[in-house]
Amino acid sequence: MVKGAEMDFSALAERHRPEIVAYLTRLLGSAEDAEDVCQDALLRGFRAAERLSAESNGRAWLYKIATNSALTFLRRRTRARARWSMLGLDDVPAPAAGGTERAAEVEIVVRAVERLPPRQRAALVQRRFQEMGYEEIGAALGCTPETARAHVYQAIKKLRTELERKPR
Amino acid sequence: MIGKKKEEELIGALLGDGERSAELDAWLETPAGRQAHAAYGRALAALDLALGDVPAAEPRGAVYYTTMQSPVGPLFLAATERGLVRVAFGGSADALRAELARRRVARPLVRSDDALAEPARQLEEYFAGRRRVFDLEPDLRFATPFQRLVLGAASSIPAGAVSTYGDIARSIGQPGASRAVGQALGHNPVPIVIPCHRVLAGGGGMGGYTGGLEIKKRLLAIEGVVGNLSF
Numbered sequence: 299m300v301k302g303a304e305m306d307f308s309a310l311a312e313r314h315r316p317e318i319v320a321y322l323t324r325l326l327g328s329a330e331d332a333e334d335v336c337q338d339a340l341l342r343g344f345r346a347a348e349r350l351s352a353e354s355n356g357r358a359w360l361y362k363i364a365t366n367s368a369l370t371f372l373r374r375r376t377r378a379r380a381r382w383s384m385l386g387l388d389d390v391p392a393p394a395a396g397g398t399e400r401a402a403e404v405e406i407v408v409r410a411v412e413r414l415p416p417r418q419r420a421a422l423v424q425r426r427f428q429e430m431g432y433e434e435i436g437a438a439l440g441c442t443p444e445t446a447r448a449h450v451y452q453a454i455k456k457l458r459t460e461l462e463r464k465p466r
Numbered sequence: 467m468i469g470k471k472k473e474e475e476l477i478g479a480l481l482g483d484g485e486r487s488a489e490l491d492a493w494l495e496t497p498a499g500r501q502a503h504a505a506y507g508r509a510l511a512a513l514d515l516a517l518g519d520v521p522a523a524e525p526r527g528a529v530y531y532t533t534m535q536s537p538v539g540p541l542f543l544a545a546t547e548r549g550l551v552r553v554a555f556g557g558s559a560d561a562l563r564a565e566l567a568r569r570r571v572a573r574p575l576v577r578s579d580d581a582l583a584e585p586a587r588q589l590e591e592y593f594a595g596r597r598r599v600f601d602l603e604p605d606l607r608f609a610t611p612f613q614r615l616v617l618g619a620a621s622s623i624p625a626g627a628v629s630t631y632g633d634i635a636r637s638i639g640q641p642g643a644s645r646a647v648g649q650a651l652g653h654n655p656v657p658i659v660i661p662c663h664r665v666l667a668g669g670g671g672m673g674g675y676t677g678g679l680e681i682k683k684r685l686l687a688i689e690g691v692v693g694n695l696s697f
Contacts, residue, residue, distance in 0.1 A: 308574040312527075323520040341567070400515070407512040425481060426510070427517060451477050457509040 310356045311340050317428070318364050324423045325368050327412065339367035361430070361438040365420050372416045403461060410460035414453050417441075421449035473502060480506055528574045529566065530581035531559055537593050537688075538681045543582045546573075549603035550585050553656045555677035589658065595688060598625035604656045616650040623664040625689045630668045644668075652676055658685065 315336065322332035343363050411419060417439055424430040424438060435446035472493050479486045493499040529551065531544040542557030543550065552562060563575050579586075584602070591597035606614050619634045631644040631651075640646075651662040657676050663685045667673035675682035 312574070320520045324517045329520065400512070403508060403512040404515045407509065408516045411513070411516070422513075423517065426513060447483075450481070451474055454477050454481075454506065454509060455473070457513060458505050461509050461512065462505060 306356075307343055310360065311343060314357055314360050315340075318360055321361070321423060321428050322364060322368055324427055325365075325416075325420055326371065331371065335367045335371050336364065338371075339364040342367065355434075355437070358434050358437045361424070361428070361434070362440070365438045368420065369416050406460055407457055410457050411453075414456060418449045418453040418456075421446050422453040425450045472499070473506075476502055476506060480510055528576040528578075529562070530576050530578040531562065532577065532579045532582040532586065534586050534589065536589065538677065538684050541589065543585055543589075544575075545582055545585065546605050548605040548607070550656050550659060551605045551608065553585075553589075553658055555657070555681060585659070592658070593688065598689070600659045602659055604659060606655070608655060609653075610650075612646065613650040613653065616647050617654060617660050617662070620651060620654070620662050620665055621660050623661055625661070625664075626691060628664050628666050628686070628691055630666055631673065632668050634665055648673065661685075664689075664691075 318339070319329075319332050319336050322335050323329045326332050326335060339360075340363075343360065346363075411422070414422065420439060421435050424435045425432075430438070432443035432446045432450075435450070436443040439446060439449070441449075472490065475487065475490045476494070476499075478484055479490060494503050527547045529544055529546055531542065531552075534541050534543065538555065540556050542552065542554040542559075542562070544552035544562055554561070559575055559577070566573065566575065588597055588600050588602060592600070604617075606617065609617060615638045616634060619637045620629075623629050631647045632641070634647045634651075635641055635643040638647075647665075651665055652674060654660055654662040654676060657663065663675060663682045665673065672679055672682060
């Protein structure tokens with residue numbers, strides 16, 4: 299029983315690994331940290347694999363353990379800032395017209411995302427980039443779909459506020 | 467609609483969360499609505515630029531392993547997609563599984579004779595005295611930088627020759643590090659293929675060996691060295 303569950307978990311983890319690492323990279327601002335946190339999450343998953351059979355949605359369960367590991371990591375992270383430069387801020391396209399302004403906006407948004415409370419940040423990334431609905435986000439964050447939606451909307455309002463504060 | 471509700475409906479519309487109401491469309495025709503629409507549009511566009519493309523995760527496949535018989539006893543071989551990660555004298559899948567867990571590597575460990583066919587073939591040729599150079603890429607990601615340096619130096623000792631811990635220490639520019647060199651070689655993840663058995667103690671001593679001194683002597687004999695040494 300446990301052996302079978304472990305095998306199921308291996309297959310599930312291998313299938314969704316790239317997606318989970320991309321999610322964690324967006325959430326943590328560092329591909330390297332994302333790899334570490336993903337390893338940690340998958341190990342927790344291996345250990346809890348027998349519980350997987352009770353979960354109907356394996357992908358949602360992976361997001362849940364990955365999010366828990368990421369939130370723990372963010373609480374412990376002593377570095378003041380994430381290494382957002384990993385995300386290619388330097389390569390933001392700079393077309394001739396308004397390119398500099400666009401790059402400045404991206405920079406502002408990156409800083410604003412960085413300052414979001416971790417759960418808002420997680421909810422925002424899940425909704426915008428991981429193709430998750432509010433039911434799934436709520437399952438990953440351990441909250442109701444309504445709270446998940448509120449997290450996402452709050453986050454986007456803050457991004458707008460930060461952008462408008464931008465000196466013109 | 468009050469302002470907050472309109473903004474939230476606008477965000478929902480931009481995220482594709484639901485149907486837009488006629489009220490929202492009407493508000494978007496007003497200056498305040500147009501401004502909010504443009505501002506949220508810019509915020510989401512900047513967000514997409516910032517976080518849309520992230521470096522692709524390196525594919526993490528299985529760690530494949532097999533076992534083979536050899537004149538120095540059973541060998542356990544393991545490889546990743548990058549190359550050979552383990553040659554162990556009498557090692558087992560359980561030992562490697564425990565090590566992967568300790569190193570927090572969450573990869574499945576899969577028995578595959580096919581994946582290890584080439585290393586196994588080259589090792590057989592070596593034991594039969596028909597191969598003096600391995601054409602294999604070791605995957606040394608688990609080794610420390612110092613260990614990689616030492617293993618690299620050991621790799622350059624040709625079959626039929628020997629070196630000493632002190633020579634290796636000098637060759638990597640750390641003449642005082644003989645002891646550390648010995649330890650690094652003792653943890654060689656791919657013995658035989660990286661020939662740490664060709665490194666001896668100074669003054670004619672054999673030094674140590676991860677598989678035991680008998681195996682070290684046996685390997686040096688295969689390479690035609692032992693007869694020339696005085697021990």
